Amino acid sequence: MSRLHLNPQRCAALLLALTSAFNAPLIAQSYFLNGTAQEAGTDCYQLTTTQGNQNGAVWSADFIDLSQPFDLNLTMNFGDLDIGGADGMVFVLQDVGTSALGQTGGGLGFNGFDPSFGIEFDTWQNGQYGDLVQDHIGFISDGSVDHAPPSGLGGPVTANIDGANIEDGEDHPVRITWDPNAQIIAVYFDCEMRLFNEIDLIGDVFSGQELVYWGFTGSTGGSYNNQSVCLSPTILATGPETMVCPGGSVELNVVGAPGTDYAWEPSTFLSDSVGANVWCTPDTSITYFVTYDGFCENDIQDSIVVEVAELVASAEASPGLTLNCLIPSIGLYGGSNFSDGIDYQWISANGGNIPSNLGPNA
Incomplete structure (x- = not known):
């Protein structure tokens, strides 16, 4: 039997496996x-x-x-x-x-x-x-x-x-x-x-x-x-939309030219209003606008929508849950209502072989 472990940095109480989710932000790319x-x-x-x-x-x-x-x-x-x-x-x-x-x-x-x-x-x-x-x-x-x-x-x-x-x-x-x-x-x-x-x-x-x-x-x-x-330490920039659980925090990243200034509006719920990397802990859904100079053009303005929602996750197997001589393998499929920020890890409880245990499908 396999089970899906969701390890989002944003929802520390979804499953027992999430109680060790990160509480401190990783500021720089490693x-x-x-x-x-x-x-x-x-x-x-x-x-x-x-x-x-x-x-x-x-x-x-x-x-x-x-x-x-x-x-x-x-x-x-x-x-x-x-x-x-x-x-x-x-x-x-x-x-x-x-x-x-x-x-x-x-x-x-x-x-x-x-x-x-x-x-x-x-x-x-x-x-x-x-x-x-x-x-x-x-x-x-x-x-x-x-x-x-x-x-x-x-x-x-x-x-x-x-x-x-x-x-x-x-x-x-x-x-x-x-x-x-x-x-x-x-x-x-x-x-x-x-x-x-x-x-x-x-x-x-x-x-x-x-x-x-x-x-x-x-x-x-x-x-x-x-x-x-x-x-850049924030080279993996946040997309135009991201989601976070109620009471959770989400990291927002943008990438501008070296030495450029950043300005976030509004500054509500943000850890910093002038950084390339900020943390948002919203009470409600909100849209931010951030202005900065890019590598090739000046006065870029990006918008990022942060939606506050409960995480709904699912896991299923196809064609079924039983392996036998005629069905030596099954597909495992995970999903959630979050468009990003979710890490999937499939773990076998009895030594079974999972060729690819990362990602929503295995």
Whole structure:
């Protein structure tokens, strides 16, 4: 028999299993560093240095939920060695884990992750993979950097819209968006849309899995460069609507340009009215407006609706609750009236095998 444990940070009394739910907020995103990756100042991580055959990776400690939209804003620096500089970095979604480490050189630290999805930022032409001469961007999958199908899922296109060199020592703003309803993944570089495609990440890439690990890899081979990424502590921004149980608290995050000011209105129920990361403990449902400067544009105003509601959760099995020789496996399905903020964990009470125990379905 299996049971569904709901572990929301917002509803500490739903089930006995929730009595240990977090009471203190996690203010900053946590990351795991592997290989040659190292911290490089506030919220920045250097994946490689000016040495050959390096391989670094930085992985978020938190899953990203592919059933929900995301809008990631960050900066990437590809070093200042143009001629002889290499090899590049990859934004990665994978289910290997936070200790994952790929291959050096042209593999960009991405080779070996299967299943996986990657957005490569490649600064070296490897003709056998269909690379452009210019620094370029492409959608890749399943641990292969080859741009040809079936692993190549889009591009390559030049990283800079004019095809200019990106190994210039500058921090380049990058935006990555995902719309699960339209199944559109898109990447912007230097504030310009560079590539988008319709890809069923959940169904075709991850075989139904919604929660995946995410982060960045980078590598060098015979040529090299200093390569780094800077990730805001609140990079996983709150969507336009979120829900909280009566008496509970919910974290609200937005991501603006480094050093920007934030202004929340109204300030009712908020722990802070001028931060990128605030906690809301509402008595009633409420709509907030927050103004700030973005990476590429000024005076952004976002709205976030916080709805106060009781959590209603359910769990069921299909085709039934009985396993036998004719029915060796069953599907487990969990759900709730909350659109986000709920963590699902399936636990077997008698040693049964649950291939994927995280997410609403198992």
